[in-house]
Amino acid sequence: MDTLAALVLNGFITGAIYAVMALGFALIYNTTRVFHIAHGAVFTLAGYGAFLARALLPLAWVPAVVFATIAGILIEVLVYAPIRRRSGSLETYFIASLGVYFIVQNALQLVFGTEARQLRSGPFESVSLGVISVSYYHLLVLLVAVVAFTLVQLVLTHTRTGKAIRALADNPGLTAALGIDPDRLQVVVFALGSALAGLGAYLLAFDLGVRPDMGLQILLIAAISVILGGVGYLPGAIIGGFLLGLLQSLVLLPLSSVWQNVVTFAVLILVLLFRPQGLFGGRLVTRRA
Amino acid sequence: MAIEIPTTYLINVLIIIEIYAILAFSLNLLAGYAGLLSVAHAALFGVGAYVAGLVALRVSPELLLLLISAVVVTALLALAIAVPTLRLGGDYFILATLGFQVIITDILRNWVDLTRGPFGLTGIPRARLFGFPLASTELTLLLVTACAVGLFLLSWRLVRAPFGRVLLALREDELATQLLGKDLVRFKVSIFVLSGAMAAIAGVLYAHFVRSLTPDSFPLAQSFLLLVIVFVGGGGSLLGSVLGTFLLLLLPEIMRFIGLPSATAGPIQQIIYGLVLVLLMIFRPQGLLGRASTS
Numbered sequence: 001m002d003t004l005a006a007l008v009l010n011g012f013i014t015g016a017i018y019a020v021m022a023l024g025f026a027l028i029y030n031t032t033r034v035f036h037i038a039h040g041a042v043f044t045l046a047g048y049g050a051f052l053a054r055a056l057l058p059l060a061w062v063p064a065v066v067f068a069t070i071a072g073i074l075i076e077v078l079v080y081a082p083i084r085r086r087s088g089s090l091e092t093y094f095i096a097s098l099g100v101y102f103i104v105q106n107a108l109q110l111v112f113g114t115e116a117r118q119l120r121s122g123p124f125e126s127v128s129l130g131v132i133s134v135s136y137y138h139l140l141v142l143l144v145a146v147v148a149f150t151l152v153q154l155v156l157t158h159t160r161t162g163k164a165i166r167a168l169a170d171n172p173g174l175t176a177a178l179g180i181d182p183d184r185l186q187v188v189v190f191a192l193g194s195a196l197a198g199l200g201a202y203l204l205a206f207d208l209g210v211r212p213d214m215g216l217q218i219l220l221i222a223a224i225s226v227i228l229g230g231v232g233y234l235p236g237a238i239i240g241g242f243l244l245g246l247l248q249s250l251v252l253l254p255l256s257s258v259w260q261n262v263v264t265f266a267v268l269i270l271v272l273l274f275r276p277q278g279l280f281g282g283r284l285v286t287r288r289a
Numbered sequence: 290m291a292i293e294i295p296t297t298y299l300i301n302v303l304i305i306i307e308i309y310a311i312l313a314f315s316l317n318l319l320a321g322y323a324g325l326l327s328v329a330h331a332a333l334f335g336v337g338a339y340v341a342g343l344v345a346l347r348v349s350p351e352l353l354l355l356l357i358s359a360v361v362v363t364a365l366l367a368l369a370i371a372v373p374t375l376r377l378g379g380d381y382f383i384l385a386t387l388g389f390q391v392i393i394t395d396i397l398r399n400w401v402d403l404t405r406g407p408f409g410l411t412g413i414p415r416a417r418l419f420g421f422p423l424a425s426t427e428l429t430l431l432l433v434t435a436c437a438v439g440l441f442l443l444s445w446r447l448v449r450a451p452f453g454r455v456l457l458a459l460r461e462d463e464l465a466t467q468l469l470g471k472d473l474v475r476f477k478v479s480i481f482v483l484s485g486a487m488a489a490i491a492g493v494l495y496a497h498f499v500r501s502l503t504p505d506s507f508p509l510a511q512s513f514l515l516l517v518i519v520f521v522g523g524g525g526s527l528l529g530s531v532l533g534t535f536l537l538l539l540l541p542e543i544m545r546f547i548g549l550p551s552a553t554a555g556p557i558q559q560i561i562y563g564l565v566l567v568l569l570m571i572f573r574p575q576g577l578l579g580r581a582s583t584s
Contacts (some may be wrong), residue, residue, distance in 0.1 A: 035380045082571045090379050091326050092574045095520050098513060099566030106556035106563070216509075220391075223384060262395045265388035272385050273373045 005132045007249045013138050015245020016145040017203045019238040021218055022225035023152060024196030026237035029226060030169040031189045034080055035090070037097040040219030041104035042071045042194045046201035047210040048108055054119040057206070061144070064205075065198035072194025075100055076187055101216065109212040118209040141203050148199055149238060152192070156234075161188055169232070224268045230278025239280065300430050304498055306538050307437040308491050313518040313530035314444055315487035320516060321524030321579070322448060323480050324460035328512045329370065329386040332393035333485045335507030337363045337492025339397060342410040342502050352416040352423070352432075355497075359489040366393075367485030368478065375477040390512050398504035409503030416497040423497070433494050440487055444527055447483075456480060457525065517562055521569060523579025532578060537562065 021043065028036050049067035053060040079096050088096075124135035156162035168175045168185055176182055201210075204218065222237075225244050229236025244264065251263045271278065316330045337359040344350075344358045374385040397404050404410070415424050416432075423432055447453050455476055458466045466473065496502060514537070522533025540561065544554045569576060 035383065079567055079571065083574075086571075086574070088570065088574055091320070091324070091520070091524070092570045094326060094380075094383065095516065096567050096570035098516070099563040099570065102513075102559050102563030102566070106559040110553065110556045110560075220384075220387070227381070227384070256399075258395070258399045262392050262399075265391050268388045269373070269385055269392075272377055272381055276377065276381065 002131050004253070007252060008246065009132050009134070009138065011246035011249025012242065013141050013245070014249060015242035016141050017200050017241075018218075018221050018225055018245050019241030020145055020148050020196055020203065021200040021222040022229070022237040022241040023149065023234060024193040024200070025219070025222040026193075026226045026229075026231075026234055027152070027165075027189055027196070028193040029223075030232055030234070031165055032080070032186055033090075034093045035097065035223075036075075036193075037094065037216075037219060038075050038079075038100035038104070039072075039193070039197055039222065040215030040217075041101045042068050042075070042215075043197045043201045043218055044108060044210070044212060044215035045071050045104055046198035047205040047214060048112060049198070050202045050205045051112075051117055051119055051210045057120060060119065060206075061199060061202040064202040065195050068194040068198030068201065069191050071104075072190040072197070073187055076190040080190075081183065081186070105212050105215065112210075112212065114212060116209045116211045119205055137207055140206070144199055144203055148196060152196070152234075155192065161185070165189055165192075221264070224264065227268065227276075227278055228271055230280040233278070233280055236278055236280040240278070243279075297426060300426050302538075302542055304426075304430055304433050304494075306534055307433045308494050308498070309515075309518070309538055310531050310534040311437050311440055311491040311494075312488055312515050313522070313534045314441060314527045315484045315491070316515050317519045317522075317524065317527060317530045318444060318448070318456070318480055318487075319484045320519050321526065321530075322453065322456040322460065323477060324524075325375070325477060325481065326383050326516065327386045327481070327484075328383055328509070328516070329390040329393070330484075330488055330515050331507045331509070331511035332390040333363050333367060333488040334492045334495070334511075335397060335502075335504070336366055336393060337489030338496040338502050338507070339404060339410065339492075340489070341416075341493040341496040342413045343403070345413050345416065345496065346410060350414040350416050351420070352418045352493075352497075355416055355493050356490060359493045360486045363489030363492070364482050364486045367482045370485075371478045371481035375474060375481065387509070387512075390509055394504050394507055394509070397507070404504070407504065409501060409506075410496075411501040413496055413500045413502070415500070416493075429498055433498070436490060436494060440490065441527065441531070444487075448527065452476075452479075460525070514562075517566055520576050520579075521565060523576030525580055526576065526578040529576055529578030533576070 025036065025039055028034065028039065046064040046068035049063035050060040053063045079100060080093065083092055083096060124137045126133040126135035156166055164175065164180045164185055165188065167178070167180065168182060172182060200218070204214070221244055222241070225240035226237045227240070228243060229238070229240030244267075247267065248260050248264060251260055255263070312330060312334055316327065319325045319327050340359040340362045341355040344355055348354065370386070370389050374382055374389075377385055398407055400406070415422055417423065423429060448456070455466065459473065459476065463473065518533040518537050519530055521537065522529030522531070541554065541558050544558055549557065
C-alpha cells in the first residue's frame, strides 16, 4: 500500500512537470504547426541556466525562464520565420528544428561536459502525511505548476494578445484577414511556450540535475502528452502530462524501469492507431486537428 | 609533407561509407521520394544486423541464409510497422516511427535471453559464400561494394519506373495522386517494406564487417543522422544520398586527422551537422542535389 501511494505521488509530481512542458509545446504546436524538436534544446538550455544560478536556488527559475524565452524567440525569428517566408514544407521545419537541437545539445556538452551536474545535494526535508511523506520539493512543483497554468489561462482568456493567439490556433487565414499580424503573434507564442519550458526545466533540474541530452526525452514526452490529450485542446495537454507521469510511475509496480520507455511509446502508438484525435480531442474541438 | 594513410584504414572507411550509403538511399526512397520521414531506419538496420548475427552464431554463417533470414524478419517487422502508421499523416507518422525506434532498441537492450542485452553479440563469425569464407577485408570490401552497387541500380530503376513516379507524385500532392486511381496505402506500404529490406541487407553486411553488435550501435541519433544525410544530399536524389554519405562520414575522419581530441571532436562535428542542416533548410531546402518541390 505504501509503495502504491508513493508511486502515485511520484507519478503525480513528475506528471506536473510533464504537464508544464506539454502545455508549452502545445501552445507552439497548436498555433504554428511546427513540430518543434528544438523545444527540447530550449528546455536543456534553461536547465543549465538554473544550474548556473544554483547558489541562489529559490530564484534559479529566473535565469531558466529568461534563457528559455530568449532561446525560443531566437529560434522562431532566425530559423522558422525565414522558412515560413519561403513557405517551407513540414519536413523542412522538422529537419531545421532537429539541426537546432543538435547545435544546442553539443554546444552545452562542449562547455559543461557529458556528465550530469547537480544543483543541490542531500535529501529533501519532508513531512509525513499518513502513509506517504511529502517533501517541500513536491510542494514547490505543485505550486509552480498551478501558478503557470493559471497565468497561461489568464493570458489566453483576458488579454487581447491571448485572444488573438487562440484565434490563430483556430483559423490562421481568418486571423490574418482580421488584421492581426501572425508573424508578431508567433513570436509571442514562442516566448510564452518557451517560458513554460524554462519553468519545467527548473523543476526537473532541481531534483535530478542537468545533462546536455536531457531535452530530447522530455520533448518526446511533451509531444506524446499533447497527442494523448488531444491536439488543439490545451487542457488536454495538461491532463496528458499528468496521465503520462502516473503511467510511467505505476508501470514500476509490475515491470522493471528499463521498460518505461517501451510502455510510454506503446501508449503513443495505441492512441495514434485507435484515437488519433486524442482522449479529449474531437468532442471539444470543433476544427479538425 | 606527405601524410601516410594506411590502405587498411582506407578500406575500412570505405566499407562503412558504402553501408551507410545503402541506408541513406534506401531511406531516401521513403523520406525523399514518398515524403514519409521515418525515424525508425536505424532500428530496422539493427534488427537486420541482429538477425544476421544470431543466425551466424547459432545456425550457420552462410551468406545467402543470413541475407534471406534478415530480409524476411525485417520486412515482416516493417510491414507490421507500416500497416498501422502509414494511415497517419505528417508529424504523427514521424512520432509513431520514432516510437518504434525506441521500442525496438529497448527490446534489443532488455530481451537478455535472446540478444544478451547491453553486452550485445560478440565473436560473430565472418559470412561464408557457398562455404567459402569471406575472411579478408578486401573480400569484405568486394562484397559490400557489390551489394551497394546492386541495390543502388535497383533503386535507380525503381524510381524511374512508373512506381517511382507515383511516389514523387505522392509527395507533391496526395489527393491528386489518389484521384488518379492510385492505391496510396499499397504504394506506401510497399516502399516502406522495400526500404526496410534494404536496411536489413546493410545490417547483414555490418554484422559481417564489425563482428560484434550492441543495442547502442543503432540509436535514435543514427536514425536522425540518416535523415540528415538524405536531406543534405537532397530528398528525391539517389546520387545526392551517396554524396551526402561521403560528406557527412568523411567529416569525422578528417577531424580525426586534424588531431582534435575526441571529447571535443564529437560535439564540434555535431554542431557542424546542425548548422549545415539549419542553413540548408533556410536557403536550399531541396538539399545539394535535390530537385525543388514544385508545389
